Amino acid sequence: MPTPLTLKLSRSGLLTDADLPVIESLSAQSRPVEAGQVLIHEGEHPDTVHLMVEGFAHRYKILPEGRRQIVGLMLPGDFCDLQATILGSRDHSIAALTAGNVAELPQRLVDDLILSHSRIARALWWATLVEESILRAWLTNLGQREGDRRMAHLFCEMLVRLQVVGRAGENGFVLPFSQVQLGDLLGLSNVHVSRVLQDLRGQGLIVLKDRRLEVPSVPRLKTFCDFDPGYLHLSPRRGAGSDARDHASR
Amino acid sequence: MPTPLTLKLSRSGLLTDADLPVIESLSAQSRPVEAGQVLIHEGEHPDTVHLMVEGFAHRYKILPEGRRQIVGLMLPGDFCDLQATILGSRDHSIAALTAGNVAELPQRLVDDLILSHSRIARALWWATLVEESILRAWLTNLGQREGDRRMAHLFCEMLVRLQVVGRAGENGFVLPFSQVQLGDLLGLSNVHVSRVLQDLRGQGLIVLKDRRLEVPSVPRLKTFCDFDPGYLHLSPRRGAGSDARDHASR
DNA sequence: CGGTACTTTGACCAGGATCAATCGCCGTGG
DNA sequence: CCACGGCGATTGATCCTGGTCAAAGTACCG
Numbered sequence: 317m318p319t320p321l322t323l324k325l326s327r328s329g330l331l332t333d334a335d336l337p338v339i340e341s342l343s344a345q346s347r348p349v350e351a352g353q354v355l356i357h358e359g360e361h362p363d364t365v366h367l368m369v370e371g372f373a374h375r376y377k378i379l380p381e382g383r384r385q386i387v388g389l390m391l392p393g394d395f396c397d398l399q400a401t402i403l404g405s406r407d408h409s410i411a412a413l414t415a416g417n418v419a420e421l422p423q424r425l426v427d428d429l430i431l432s433h434s435r436i437a438r439a440l441w442w443a444t445l446v447e448e449s450i451l452r453a454w455l456t457n458l459g460q461r462e463g464d465r466r467m468a469h470l471f472c473e474m475l476v477r478l479q480v481v482g483r484a485g486e487n488g489f490v491l492p493f494s495q496v497q498l499g500d501l502l503g504l505s506n507v508h509v510s511r512v513l514q515d516l517r518g519q520g521l522i523v524l525k526d527r528r529l530e531v532p533s534v535p536r537l538k539t540f541c542d543f544d545p546g547y548l549h550l551s552p553r554r555g556a557g558s559d560a561r562d563h564a565s566r
Numbered sequence: 567m568p569t570p571l572t573l574k575l576s577r578s579g580l581l582t583d584a585d586l587p588v589i590e591s592l593s594a595q596s597r598p599v600e601a602g603q604v605l606i607h608e609g610e611h612p613d614t615v616h617l618m619v620e621g622f623a624h625r626y627k628i629l630p631e632g633r634r635q636i637v638g639l640m641l642p643g644d645f646c647d648l649q650a651t652i653l654g655s656r657d658h659s660i661a662a663l664t665a666g667n668v669a670e671l672p673q674r675l676v677d678d679l680i681l682s683h684s685r686i687a688r689a690l691w692w693a694t695l696v697e698e699s700i701l702r703a704w705l706t707n708l709g710q711r712e713g714d715r716r717m718a719h720l721f722c723e724m725l726v727r728l729q730v731v732g733r734a735g736e737n738g739f740v741l742p743f744s745q746v747q748l749g750d751l752l753g754l755s756n757v758h759v760s761r762v763l764q765d766l767r768g769q770g771l772i773v774l775k776d777r778r779l780e781v782p783s784v785p786r787l788k789t790f791c792d793f794d795p796g797y798l799h800l801s802p803r804r805g806a807g808s809d810a811r812d813h814a815s816r
Numbered sequence: 817c818g819g820t821a822c823t824t825t826g827a828c829c830a831g832g833a834t835c836a837a838t839c840g841c842c843g844t845g846g
Numbered sequence: 847c848c849a850c851g852g853c854g855a856t857t858g859a860t861c862c863t864g865g866t867c868a869a870a871g872t873a874c875c876g
Contacts (some may be wrong), residue, residue, distance in 0.1 A: 330652075357577040377702065380792050383710040387702040399695045402580075402688060407699055438652060444694075445649045449657055451701040452637040456627045458708040459635040459753030462863070494822060503709030508864050510824060542630050547657040703823055712831070744854065760856060763831095817876100824871070832863085839856075846849080 319392030320481035321367065328442040329551030335436050338381065338429070338519075343369045347418040349511040351492075355396060356410040364420045368398035371416015372492055376500065377408045386501040387454075388447070391414075393481040397458070398426070398444055414492045434464055445551050453547045458503050461541065463512045466502050468521065468541035470528060476545050488530035570643030570731035571578040571617065577730055578692040579801030585686050588679070593619045596667035598732070601742075605646060605668065606660040614670045616646035620740055621666015622670040626750065627658045636751040637704075638697070639724070642666075648694055664742045696799050708753050711791065713762045716752050716760045718771065718791035721779060727796050738773075738780035 318326075322339050325331060331339075346369040349355065355373060362475045375388030375396075377521050387408060390396050396410050412418075418472055430437040450473070458468050474491070478484030492502070495509040504512070516522045521537050523530040531537050568576075581589075599605065605616055605623060618640045625638030625646075637658060640646050646660050651673050659762060662668075679759050680687040700723070707719050718765040724741070728734030743751070745759040754762070766772045771787050773780040781787050 329654075377701070377706045379706070379710055385706040385709040387705050399691065402692050403695050403699070403799050404579075404801075405796075407799070408702060441649065442652050444698075445653050447696075448698045448701065451698065451705060452625070452627065452658065455637050455701060455705050455708060456629070456635040458705060460629055460633045464666075495824095496822080503864055506823085507825090507866080510822095511864090514794070514824085549653050549657070745856095746854080756855085757834080757857090758832055760854095764856085819851085819875085821874085822872080822875085826867105828865100828867085830863105830865075832861105834861075837856100837858085839854100841854085842852090844850085844852105846847100 317482065319369065320391070320483065321369075322393075323481045324393040325436075325439045325443065327550045327553065328439045330439045330442060330522055331435055335439075336431065338433060338436060339439075342367060342421060343419055346370075346419040348446065349412045349416055349418050351412055351414050354409060356406055356408045359405050361405050362397060362400050363423050365398055365400055365423060365426050366388055366410070367396050367419040367421060368392050368396065369417040369419050371418075372413040373410055373414050373416070373418075374497075374501075375408050375410050384500045385503065387451070389501070391474075391477055391481060392483055394447075395440075395443065398440060413497070419520045436468070437516055442549070449547045449549060463502070463504055463508060465541040466504070467498070467509075467512050467516060468537055470498075470502060470533065471522065471546075472534075472541060472543035472549070475531065475534065476548060476550075480550065487532070487534060488528060490527055491524065491529040493528055567732070569619065570641070570733065572643075573668070573731045574643040575686075575689045575693065577800045577803065578689045579688045580692060581685055584724040585683065585689070588683060588686060589689075591742075592617060592671060593669055596620075596669040599662045599668050599681065601664050604659060604661045606656055608659045609655050611655050612647060612650050613673050615648055615650055615673060615676050616641050616660070617669040617671060618644050618646065619669050621658055621668075622663040623666070623668075624663050624747075624751075625658050625660050634750045635753065636747070637701070639751070641724075641727055641731060642733055645690075648690060651800065663747070668700060677738055681789055692799070699797045699799060712756060713754055714765055715747070716754070717759075717762050717766060717790040718787055719793055720748075720752060721781065722784075722788055722793035722795075723773065723798070725781065725784065726798060726800075730800065737782070737784060738778060740777055741774065741779040742777055770816075 318336070319340055321334055321343055325339055343471065349364060350514065358361055361521070368393050373390040373396060375390070376384055376386045378384050390410070397406070400464050453473070461469060475484055475489060478489045483489060495505045499506045499509045502509070508566070520532060521534065521540060537543070554562045568586070569590055571593055575589055579699050585787055599621070606612055621641050623640040623646060624636045625640070626634055626636045628634050647656070663785070680690065703723070711719060725734055725739060728739045732740060745763070746756045748754070749756045749759045752759070763774060767774065770782060771790060774783065787793070
């Protein structure tokens, strides 16, 4: 089974099979992290690149009054700070959401990789740009949708992103968030998150129990929140036995 | 007077004086655009890079129900689509907000520039990452702040960004938005925008008349909305006679 | 068995949306 | 010159999404 990073970058449409072993190797050395562990503190000036190999992490900002906004979700195969050194100090923190494994790559290794493998360099660019695209989708989600659709949209996105890296089935995945965290993701209070979830359950759009989210009808959920996966910029899965296995789109 | 692009990239802290003429040249050839003109349609697959030389533009997404969210603001010196070709089709549109000038650079020219000038390449990276950082700040703004602070935060950001490129004075700038557009930026209704503006005026935080925004006390406004410019990642202005030369505004 | 973290529920309140009417400003055409 | 229409801003009235406060229930853990 390929690593999540390989699975993800394969969907950029920019790689050939020759690139895959190199990419695989990036995930080889990883260290375990525990849930809640802070990977990068705001203000730090890191000199390594963090790659999620297993587990979830999140990027967040904290306002002086104590309010918190999660501004990014790193799933297996996602980089936490591919850019790190260019910007100087970080303007937000990153912490693990679940136990998992993180690879820490020296910035130099990444730089060398980019110089020597132009296709991979482009694929990394692609990953960064998709991240930015997701931010725009989130911004639209917060700015224009009400609680229930907002939540549904997040679930749709997570379903697709996790399916890409082989961490979700056709209809569900493990959702390791507390309701407070869901609130920090969506700009809602924990109380309201609870009610919205009840509501979605009541409409039969989701089944959420024991940290596992099931979506009885993915098309229905997508219609409900106008989810259009275009912003994830995924090329069709290619290669051996590409098949009817991904019904993505809609 | 240097072009806005030069002024902006100078603040990356990554360039030397030798790079400046090359950067200047990018703004040399520009064509006029009128207010409202669409520069890039959603779904298009552009093969040129757009650079704002003068005037404002905005990036926006439209939901099926007709709601609109502005997900980016391009000021003089900002690129509209530095990444263009990698992602394939665009997931949003870009339109001019005011009359202005736009340079259209062939993607090849940009690629060559990146290959031949590594410092400039890094500076362009920097610009892209700052854009992403701004998106995270906006997301936090929408998710965690109420209308009045949200508006104030936008004004603070615009003031700083415009000052960088010499298009704002110490205390104000030309704000070419209608209240509907402000609403689309901030996720507020036009009616509420009107009330929030009254409120800010009432508190003496802003003076807004004839499309010109004046901020009587910038520190007060910043305190009001917890504005911390760190996310713009600006290095101190360097170089010959760094000074009080940019009162541009008008 | 008590503590802690998370979820649920209820009551109440407020930020902000929606609907609707009015007003001011301009540009256009009679 | 004036009437008209369109756009944007303002204001008022009303409604609703979602926040806050508070309490209680649930589950896990040492």
